[in-house]
Amino acid sequence: MTSTKLEPCIPLDMEKEKLTDLVEKAKDYALMHGICMRRKDQFDRDALHFAPFVLFPTSFPRNEFDKSVKLQQVLNELMHKVAHDDEFLTTSLRNTIKVDHFTKRLFDIYERVKKEGGPTQAISAGLFRSDYFYCLLSEKVKQVEFNTIASSFGCLTSSLVSQHKYVVQEAGYPQHLKNIPENNALAGLAGALISAWRLYNQPKSVILFLVEDVTYNVCDQKFHEFEIRRQCPEVFVIRRTLTEIGNRGKLTADKRLIIDGQEVAVIYMRCGYHPDQYPTELEWDARYMMEISLAIKSPSIHYHLAGTKKVQQELAKEGILEKFLGDKAHTDSVRDIFTGLYSLDNDTTGDKNLENAMNNPEKYVLKPQREGGGNNVYGEDIKPFLENIKNSDERCAYILMDRISPPIIKNYMVRPGMEPMLADCISELGIFGYVIGTKDEILENKQVGHMLRTKLSHVNEGGVAAGLGALDSVYLVDTDRCC
Template sequence: MEPCIPLPVKEDELQELVSMAKDWALTHGITMRTADRPTSSEVTNYAPFLLLPSPFPERLFHQACAVQQDFNLLYHRVAHDHDFLQSTLQSAIKVDDFTKRLWDIYETVRKEGIKQPVSLAINRNDFMTDSQGRTLSTPEDVNTLGIKEIEFNTIASSFAGLETQVGLFHRFILERCGLADKVIKLPANTCVPGIAGGMVQAWKLYGNTEAVILFLTETVSRNIFDQRWLEWGIYEINSKVKVLRRSFDQVYRKSQLTEDNKLILEGHEVAVVYFRCGYSPNDYITEEDWTTRLRIERSTAIKCPNIYYHLAGAKKVQQELGRPGVVERFIQDSEAVKRIRATFAGMYSLERDAEGDAAVAMAMENPFKYVLKPQREGGARVLYFSEGHEVAVVYFRCGYSPNDYITEEDWTTRLRIERSTAIKCPNIYYHLAGAKKVQQELGRPGVVERFIQDSEAVKRIRATFAGMYSLERDAEGDAAVAMAMENPFKYVLKPQREGGGNNYFGEDVRKVLERVLDSDERMAYILMERIHPVPFQNYVLRAESPVQPNTMLSELGVYGVLIGTSDRIITNKQCGHLLRTKTSDTNEGGVATGYSAIDSPYLV
């Protein structure tokens, strides 16, 4: 695809643009804490970003945006379907301790009775263009491209703040280059007011104007400024809303549940809990961290996500939705089903059965066609801090990874939040709904349709699905294993859980499958068809690194906000986008993990 200006740029012009770009970034908040001082804002640097907006097909951009509300509704219904989550995630629960701990919290609060029926979902659906290996010879060949879903994120979907600023910078740089007429090709981005507005609306629904929104964050976070943009966005909408940033350990030590399940944190009632951590096992270091997650889920706080939304984000769910009839189980609108299914890429289960064996064999034969991914994704009590603040909303910016739960106190904190009446973003069932296994399951025939009755919405959702295959230990999983072993370069092997990274490509797909072939460990992964995005030229600005033209690939994320109960949708909207771009020789794609840079689309 052709860039917005001819490349390469002359060296003297390039150096002037680069100098201007770095200063603009630091002046306008495209910033991160430094690696050597990750807990301090005394020394910062610019976050990795692209010098120029990157070309992205206009037709596919609008297709991805148009299907977001369909996906929001699909995953909302998935998250509230206990039988579907149980049947879809049972194998992942068996082999992945992190998913099992999340499931245990889900079952605990479900049996006790969900204390907060309102869910706040802040989702991000990630897509790539797909050339199916074809080379684009003419500008018209862009019309032959498709778009495929990479994953649906239900917890800690980051970079809305920095993305907004990068989009503004790209408008500035085009104008400075004398290309003001091309600014019209840069789509407006509403992710910060859209996401912040969703949290404020949830806070209002909670019904206590003195309650607070809790951002549940990592103890160490270089990406604090991206989160602050959302906090400032909340204040711009309603300056009376108080936002607290606290870690699992702080919530464990400084919060408690009242008799009527309100979550009290430092004296404040918590209305909404927004998880910016908690998606990784690394977020749960001690048992107290798990206790905290359960406390939150038991509360009346609105969680973003709640535990069942978290589970719905599993890769296994994504893979299951790719099966015939599964989307249709949730979405009755045939046009919506078409939109959804049009984005699906192939995902394969690695269950220990014929289907899983076939998938393993397929990946081992041609490992460069696939990616191996882990399965896991990334109540009625009010939550109070010991300082006396009632928490209205808890926004999780951590908690999606096992690394976020270092001690039992971290798990105890999550439970405390879930038990509270605070609105969680996500609550525990939204967290579970984000598992890769859920994504895979949604690809099965009839699964999307189970949740979405609008046929047009189902079409829009299914149009984005890439092939995903379960690796269960059954006939289907064996078939997926065989398929991947035969041609591993066609697939990606992914962990079931969310959180970014830890994927396997090429020969590594075959090596991992050979290691786990005859064990239940293979069920902790999902197999996905490898997508072939279209390369282009651009410049990456990264601290202390030379700036030179590189061949790049982009991944488009579309944000969505949904607020509702199990039987009522209050708000469902698409709100902005994120473009992350990496060099073509890089397999992984996270900005926070150092692989990608923040970008914005130039529509072609």
């Protein structure tokens, strides 16, 4: 039987002088190639520091990586069909929207658009990312979540592959380069937005990036703009907030979205996924105006809703995948990546699941309908949390997921202003893809790249910006090399 232990791709026991040299070279490479973020502790619009990264790429089983890559187009198709199935979305979210105010507001827009005759624009563009842990128990990848909005780090992790290849060579292991796969996520995601712009078919129109008031992960966004310009010099990209769209956006008689005199062909949402991003009714009005406009949305409101955790849990029910994916091989391959997903609705099944979680909290993760990280409840915190809501409908806003146990691998975590830290780490794989289509036809469906995020093994949340996580790259190993 193959063991699941994975070793660092490079021996980490090295002289301090060599380690310091490699770290400095890696930092310089990151700074000079835009693998950077804005500082949160001391904001300066003109200043950047390198994004946290691990010094060497992390070992990952080749067969499971290849399986994840091949599966992305199937998942793209699945989510496209789910998003366009009104009955399934409505049934899946019927209890959640009773208690989750944010999801309810999104669903209200969805319902309002339907009542007014349906979307003005039949085409939607989904830039997706499916996230996985490699599970020690099953020796397979298991899906953590499927992101349908603001799927980040496609750019920075694309660049990090080149940085890691450089560092590996500087460390004296050029033979390892063949096991670090190329990553074209930036080119692929930018290409998706260009394809959508061309389908809109108005040469003077622009691509609008919906952004926060202050963007800390600015490089990951801006390089998408630069790549769009490189691939398609005739298109312009503009950046606007929900507040700016609410104040200055308007619709023409035929529902074309105009802001500051420019017609918007494509809206790429890098925000709009968290309640804090809608401080007043103005921002909600802006989201509705975008949704009823002729612009192609990435994501449309139905793609956004399809990415909720409750929908993910409903898809794991018996017979549901068969409804959307007729091909048995596809159905089996998707079911194989699912871990246990459980409802907490106020019914017999939900009561049983809640009791199991309270008796065995270490086995589960409690998830709300939120994107952006930092929202889940883990371990011993689950029991008092559920105790507080078990007699309330609020529990319907959450799902339970089996806690996945990935392998722990040592690496050096490098963060701005700190000495490199040799730490026990776990890594989460993300596969990027996109789908463009109408309710009745998929026009484009592609897998375009990947990412790896690594965090300290003892922490539950591993945000890169928070300093507990770091950007990473994949180092592929064959199963007979797992020792």
